[in-house]
Structures are given as structure tokens and as C-alpha cells.
Amino acid sequence: MDFSFNDEQEALRSTVRKFLVDTSPESEVRRLMATAEGYSPDVWRQLAGQLGLLGLIVPEQYGGSGFSYLELIVVFEEMGRSLLCAPFFSTVAMATTLLLALDDDAASQDLLPRIADGTCVVTVALAEQAGSWDPADCAMTAAPGGDGGWTLSGEKFYVVDGHIAGVVLVVARTAAGISVLAVESGAPAYTATLLSTMDKTRKLARLTFDGTPARLVGEEGKAAPAVAKMLDLAAIALAAEQVGGAQRVLEIAVSYAKIREQFGRPIGSFQAIKHKCANMLLEIEAAKSAAYYAGWAAAEDDAELPVHASVAKAYCSEAYVHAAAENIQIHGGIGFTWEHPAHLYFKRAKSSELLLGAPGYHLERLLQGIGI
Amino acid sequence: MDFTLDADAESLRLRLRAFLADSNPGKAPKDPDARREWLQAWRHLLAERGFAGPAWPKAWGGMELGLAEQVAYHEEMTRANVPPVHGGLRIIGPTILRFGTREQQERYLPPMVTGDEEWCLGYSEPGAGSDLPSLRTRAVRDGDEYVVNGQKVWTSHSWTSDMMAALVRTGTEAARQHGITYLLIDMTTPGINVRPLKDMAGDVRFSEVFFDDVRVPAVNVVGAENEGWRVARTALGYERSTANTSTDMRYRRILDELAALTVDRGRSHDPVIRQELARLEISMRLLHLNNLRILSAVLRGEDPGPESSVTRLMHSLFEQKLHEFAVDMLGSNALLDGRDPLAAQRGRWAWGFLRTRGSTIGAGTAEVQRNLIAERVLGLPRDPAMPAPADEGLAS
Numbered sequence: 001m002d003f004s005f006n007d008e009q010e011a012l013r014s015t016v017r018k019f020l021v022d023t024s025p026e027s028e029v030r031r032l033m034a035t036a037e038g039y040s041p042d043v044w045r046q047l048a049g050q051l052g053l054l055g056l057i058v059p060e061q062y063g064g065s066g067f068s069y070l071e072l073i074v075v076f077e078e079m080g081r082s083l084l085c086a087p088f089f090s091t092v093a094m095a096t097t098l099l100l101a102l103d104d105d106a107a108s109q110d111l112l113p114r115i116a117d118g119t120c121v122v123t124v125a126l127a128e129q130a131g132s133w134d135p136a137d138c139a140m141t142a143a144p145g146g147d148g149g150w151t152l153s154g155e156k157f158y159v160v161d162g163h164i165a166g167v168v169l170v171v172a173r174t175a176a177g178i179s180v181l182a183v184e185s186g187a188p189a190y191t192a193t194l195l196s197t198m199d200k201t202r203k204l205a206r207l208t209f210d211g212t213p214a215r216l217v218g219e220e221g222k223a224a225p226a227v228a229k230m231l232d233l234a235a236i237a238l239a240a241e242q243v244g245g246a247q248r249v250l251e252i253a254v255s256y257a258k259i260r261e262q263f264g265r266p267i268g269s270f271q272a273i274k275h276k277c278a279n280m281l282l283e284i285e286a287a288k289s290a291a292y293y294a295g296w297a298a299a300e301d302d303a304e305l306p307v308h309a310s311v312a313k314a315y316c317s318e319a320y321v322h323a324a325a326e327n328i329q330i331h332g333g334i335g336f337t338w339e340h341p342a343h344l345y346f347k348r349a350k351s352s353e354l355l356l357g358a359p360g361y362h363l364e365r366l367l368q369g370i371g372i
Numbered sequence: 373m374d375f376t377l378d379a380d381a382e383s384l385r386l387r388l389r390a391f392l393a394d395s396n397p398g399k400a401p402k403d404p405d406a407r408r409e410w411l412q413a414w415r416h417l418l419a420e421r422g423f424a425g426p427a428w429p430k431a432w433g434g435m436e437l438g439l440a441e442q443v444a445y446h447e448e449m450t451r452a453n454v455p456p457v458h459g460g461l462r463i464i465g466p467t468i469l470r471f472g473t474r475e476q477q478e479r480y481l482p483p484m485v486t487g488d489e490e491w492c493l494g495y496s497e498p499g500a501g502s503d504l505p506s507l508r509t510r511a512v513r514d515g516d517e518y519v520v521n522g523q524k525v526w527t528s529h530s531w532t533s534d535m536m537a538a539l540v541r542t543g544t545e546a547a548r549q550h551g552i553t554y555l556l557i558d559m560t561t562p563g564i565n566v567r568p569l570k571d572m573a574g575d576v577r578f579s580e581v582f583f584d585d586v587r588v589p590a591v592n593v594v595g596a597e598n599e600g601w602r603v604a605r606t607a608l609g610y611e612r613s614t615a616n617t618s619t620d621m622r623y624r625r626i627l628d629e630l631a632a633l634t635v636d637r638g639r640s641h642d643p644v645i646r647q648e649l650a651r652l653e654i655s656m657r658l659l660h661l662n663n664l665r666i667l668s669a670v671l672r673g674e675d676p677g678p679e680s681s682v683t684r685l686m687h688s689l690f691e692q693k694l695h696e697f698a699v700d701m702l703g704s705n706a707l708l709d710g711r712d713p714l715a716a717q718r719g720r721w722a723w724g725f726l727r728t729r730g731s732t733i734g735a736g737t738a739e740v741q742r743n744l745i746a747e748r749v750l751g752l753p754r755d756p757a758m759p760a761p762a763d764e765g766l767a768s
Contacts, residue, residue: 001440002374003661003668070373254750269753271739274746281745282682289661289679290654296373311654363650364643370653372631372640 048118055116062112080244093237095122102218162205176221199351415487494538554600
């Protein structure tokens with residue numbers, strides 16, 4: 001029995017961490033937050049070329065390197081640590097996993113090589129105005145039209161990186177049921193608008209379709225299992241990202257508590273601060289167990305994958321929000337300022353907690369998953 | 373990553389299953405005397421059939437299993453719901469093995485394996501709880517004996533025990549942990565008075581033990597005089613991580629029973645109840661996974677990481693939450709105690725609700741655990757008002 005990352009996976013972690021320390025320092029995160037695009041095309045090219053991370057889980061036949069999901073969660077953990085601003089989550093954890101689950105060779109031939117080489121940002125549009133991430137609540141419809149293709153009408157909300165995506169995979173209903181349709185960013189009667197949001201490190205967009213031409217990916221009406229699989233895999237990636245962020249804020253809080261003095265002694269020598277930090281550690285260690293195991297289950301395509309995904313998403317979300325909030329509290333006044341990075345982590349923690357379903361949704365899904 | 377055990381562990385599992393299929397002792401008798409006989413018969417049978425002491429050396433009648441085999445052992449024994457490996461074997465035995473003299477080993481180890489002699493731990497005192505190094509039960513050397521005077525408290529099972537492993541003051545009180553000796557005391561020695569204490573759940577599981585000029589042979593010191601603190605703390609080995617397997621599996625079974633009860637009582641449609649039950653399910657799974665991470669490190673021959681320092685705290689908090697949920701789910705029915713015929717499952721949940729208030733107190737309070745985590749794992753500075761560090765807390 002071995003519940004650890006192997007030497008190659010640890011080497012990948014070191015490489016990614018070093019790269020992100022250099023390319024995603026706090027100053028760069030703050031600079032990109034303030035831009036409309038929200039990412040650095042130069043860093044994106046390096047993620048694709050030099051590091052090969054965009055094609056990490058893309059099979060070799062489609063221009064990737066065919067690694068497992070375990071390698072990917074190592075990468076996400078590091079990206080969460082550094083608050084990397086890039087459309088990596090949308091393109092890799094959502095669009096790539098959806099394309100692979102849909103198993104449409106033509107669409108894969110078209111899109112996966114462009115994802116792997118960094119020439120196309122792709123995202124998935126699922127949630128609508130009400131903000132539900134449950135595919136059952138998807139109401140938008142696609143109609144047959146023009147040249148044997150399809151047209152889409154309606155709106156999608158909270159689309160991760162939707163404003164910069166070259167291609168959007170839209171989840172919509174046809175007469176036959178849940179389907180996935182691809183829309184090119186230059187398509188007529190299509191607009192993508194950046195939403196003004198709390199967490200500027202991960203951008204969200206509102207997409208409007210009005211008879212927009214789209215092409216079907218996968219079989220009409222049979223996409224529900226693929227969408228569900230994508231949601232599980234994306235939730236696991238997000239959980240790993242949350243673990244990385246939570247671990248980082250604990251480190252920041254602990255180092256501050258060691259040097260900040262009040263009443264003539266370091267505040268970390270007071271039990272009130274110690275107990276906060278101990279509770280954070282307890283939750284972070286449990287969160288690691290949840291995310292790593294879910295990553296293994298994803299790599300093995302375990303039959304209980306949806307349950308492991310919901311366990312990880314529900315727990316890691318709350319552990320990160322709690323750690324990020326305690327980090328602010330331990331810092332006191334300075335932690336409440338715009339200039340201190342504590343709020344960057346707190347906002348990322350909250351936005352990722354709500355993305356793909358808040359903890360309450362995943363708790364319910366878990367219970368149904370175990371037959372209660 | 374890989375979650376399978378090796379072939380040796382799987383073959384042991386099959387042997388144990390065969391043994392347990394026809395030798396399971398069933399439910400323990402209620403009467404304390406009958407219960408003790410029943411327990412001894414079971415321990416004798418284990419020793420006879422070569423299934424006693426999974427982590428224990430073969431030379432002393434144990435199985436000397438590898439860690440993966442120990443995991444399988446605890447899984448199967450817990451699955452069969454037979455009594456767990458007793459505290460003597462887990463805590464006191466390893467101490468005598470490591471620090472005891474040959475004479476002490478020959479005298480005490482064989483009856484410990486067979487269960488013929490029961491042991492209790494004499495650590496806490498009325499004035500020495502979380503601050504154990506301040507203990508005051510004094511042992512004064514007189515020829516080739518020590519004369520012991522003082523009082524221990526919260527001593528589990530002391531009135532059924534034959535022997536006590538005690539920490540006693542031989543140096544000055546100012547010397548704190550450097551003036552403490554580890555002493556083995558025969559519980560039938562004149563001058564020992566055991567007064568059972570009833571706990572808040574109405575059970576008698578621990579006692580006060582009074583020592584009035586109790587004469588103990590000096591050869592009963594384990595390690596050297598005034599070295600008792602080091603002796604007591606060093607012997608806690610990694611077998612604890614494999615023993616946690618049995619704790620996990622026991623909780624797994626209890627939670628499954630509680631979930632079934634929730635459905636039976638028609639409470640599983642309540643959305644608030646559902647959320648709480650899901651949280652317990654997550655905690656249960658993560659306790660288990662944390663333990664697998666620890667085992668995995670130990671199997672590789674490495675020291676486990678921070679995950680091992682939070683295990684006890686996680687367990688005790690979980691145990692409390694589980695029972696808090698149970699009584700809230702049962703509602704007014706939880707107000708009936710086990711004697712009322714209408715009490716759900718003979719009042720076990722209300723009883724557990726009361727009993728688990730002790731989970732965050734015994735063997736190191738949750739607050740002490742958090743201090744240890746903050747200082748040892750996270751490296752936060754010590755409280756300058758506290759006495760010099762005792763290196764490590766003692767857990768039993």
C-alpha cells in the first residue's frame with residue numbers, strides 16, 4: 001500500500017513550484033487581476049511549450065503527453081499556492097476533461113492539439129442566471145438549423161474565462177436531451193461579456209446567444225454522463241487547488257505569528273493563536289487526504305468517483321475558506337488592507353467554494369451517492 | 373499510489389477469518405466478574421492459537437507481524453467485533469520490552485500476553501492533569517524497597533488490575549519531569565486503597581488509587597531512578613498507527629448503524645439532518661484516509677508527516693460530533709435512558725453522548741493536543757509563562 005506521490009510526481013511539483021515562484025509572484029497576480037484578459041500570454045505559452053502542462057492529460061494521439069489525473073492535481077495544488085492567474089482551470093479541468101469524456105474523435109482532433117500547444121483557450125458554459133451547477137437545471141435549448149448544424153439561443157452565466165475563450169463548449173438541451181455544442185468566439189450573434197466579480201484572479205463571463213451557429217460535440221441528447229464526469233474531475237482539480245492555497249495561507253499566518261509582537265511577546269505564543277493554527281493544520285491535513293485520494297480515484301476511474309469528488313469539493317472548500325479567514329484574523333488590521341495579500345487568498349477561497357456547487361450541494365450529492 | 377496490501381497480509385487475513393468464523397466469543401457478559409472471565413478466556417484462546425500480540429516479539433509469545441499484516445489483523449478483528457488488543461500489550465508491554473531488566477521481562481511479559489495479569493496506568497493525580505510533570509505521589513528509597521505515598525486518579529480499570537505501571541516522584545518537585553521514576557506496583561500490596569469513581573454516564577470505568585506507606589521492591593523500577601519520564605514516552609511506537617485501523621473500522625461500523633437508524637426513524641428526509649449526516653460521512657472517510665497516509669509513510673520506513681499529529685484530535689472530535697448528531701436526530705427519544713423500554717437501541721446513543729464528553733479530556737485534553745501541534749509541528753513559540761518543556765506529552 002502506498003498513499004504518496006512517486007518521485008516523478010514530486011519532481012513535477014518542484015518544477016512547477018519553481019516556475020510559479022518566478023512567473024506568478026504577488027506583484028504579477030495584482031497586475032493581471034487588473035487587466036481585462038486576466039492572464040499573461042507569455043506565461044501561457046511557457047505552460048504549453050516549456051512545461052507541457054496544457055497537454056498533460058491529453059492523450060499522445062491528440063498532441064499531449066497522456067499523464068494521469070494524479071499528475072494534474074499536483075499541478076493544480078501548486079497553482080492554488082501561487083494564485084496563478086491563467087485560464088488553466090477552464091481549459092484543462094473543464095474543457096479537456098469534457099472533450100475526453102464525450103469521446104468525439106473529430107472534435108478531439110480539432111480542439112485537443114490546439115489546447116495542448118496553447119493556441120486556443122477553451123471553456124465550458126453550464127450555469128445559467130440562477131447559478132446552479134447541476135446539469136438537471138440546464139434550461140438553454142439548441143435547435144437544428146442551417147447546413148445540418150445547430151443554433152443556440154439564450155444566456156449562460158459564471159462562465160470561467162468565457163470572455164477570452166476561443167471556443168466555448170455549451171451545455172444545452174435538444175429534443176433528445178442534454179447535449180454539448182461548440183461555439184467559436186467569432187460566431188455571429190454571440191457576445192461574451194466580462195462580469196465584475198469579487199475574486200479578480202479568476203474571471204467569469206456572461207455569454208449571450210441569439211440563433212448562434214454551433215456544432216454538436218458527441219452524440220445528441222447523450223451528453224449527460226460526460227458532463228457529470230467533467231464536473232467530478234473539475235471539482236477534484238479545484239479541491240487540489242484549494243489545498244495548495246490553504247497550505248500557503250497557513251504558512252503565511254504561522255510566520256507572521258512568530259514575528260509579530262504584542263504585550264512584549266510573539267502573538268504565536270498565545271494559546272488563542274496556537275489553537276487557531278492547530279485547527280487550520282488539522283483541516284488542511286484532512287483536505288490533503290480528500291483531494292489526493294480523489295485524484296487517485298480519478299486516475300483509476302473508480303466507480304465511486306462522484307462520491308470522492310463531492311467529499312473533496314465540500315471539505316477542501318470549507319477548509320480553505322476557514323484558513324483564509326483565520327489568516328486575516330491572525331494578521332489583525334494589516335490583514336484587512338488591500339495592500340496585504342490575505343484578501344487575495346480569501347477571495348479566491350470563497351469564489352472556488354461557490355464554483356461548481358457550494359458545500360451544501362456536494363453534501364447532499366454525497367449522501368445520495370451512498371444511497372441515503 | 374496503490375491501496376492494496378501485500379500477499380502476506382492477505383494470507384494472514386484468510387487465516388484469521390477461518391479462526392474467527394468458529395471461535396468468535398460473541399457479546400461480552402454484563403456482569404463485571406463474568407466479563408473478566410470471558411475476556412481472559414478469549415485472550416487465552418488467542419495466545420493458544422498464535423493470534424495474540426500482533427506487534428509483539430515472537431520470543432515473548434507474540435506474532436511479530438510486519439506492518440501491512442498488522443493492518444490486516446486489526447481490520448479482521450474489528451470486522452468480527454471481538455475485543456481489541458488490550459492497553460497492557462499496546463503501552464506497558466513495549467516499555468518493559470525496551471527498558472525493563474531480563475528479570476522484569478520474564479516475570480511480567482508472559483502473563484501479559486495470555487491476559488492472566490491485567491495492568492493499569494498510574495499517571496494522573498488530583499493536582500497533575502494536563503501538567504503531568506508536576507505529579508506528587510512520592511516514592512522514598514528505604515533499603516531495597518521504595519515507600520510510596522500519594523494518590524492517583526482517573527485510573528482506568530484499576531480495581532480489576534493486578535499490576536500498575538506508575539509514575540512516581542523520586543526527585544524534587546522543582547525537578548519536574550527529571551525527578552520522576554517509572555515503577556511497577558503490585559495492586560495487592562498492603563496500603564493500596566482503590567475507590568471507584570462513577571463517571572457522568574453512570575459507569576464505573578476509572579478510580580482513585582490511594583497509597584499509604586506502600587512498600588514496593590526497588591527491583592520494580594523500569595529504567596533508572598528519575599528517568600521515568602523518558603521511559604514512559606519513548607516506548608510509544610508506530611504500532612499505534614496500525615492500531616488506529618481498528619479504531620477507524622469500529623467508527624465505520626457505528627456510523628453505518630447510525631445512518632441506518634436515521635433512515636429507520638424516518639429522519640433521512642430532513643434536509644438539515646441530511647447535511648449533518650453527510651458531514652459525518654466525510655469526517656469518517658477522512659479519518660480513514662489520514663490513517664492510510666500515516667501507514668503508507670511507516671510502511672516506507674519514513675516518519676509520518678503532520679497528518680499523524682492531528683489524528684487523536686480528529687478522532688475525539690469526531691466521536692463527540694457523531695453522538696451529538698445521534699441525539700439531535702432522535703429528538704425527545706434521546707431523553708430516555710437505557711432502562712426505558714422505549715429508548716431507541718437501548719439508549720446507546722444517549723449513553724455515548726454522555727460518555728464522549730470525556731473524549732476531548734482523557735489522555736491529554738484537546739487544548740493540550742492543539743498546543744503540541746502548534747509548537748511541535750508548526751514551530752510556534754512557547755508561552756514564556758510556562759515551565760521548561762517536557763519534550764513530549766504522554767498519551768495513553
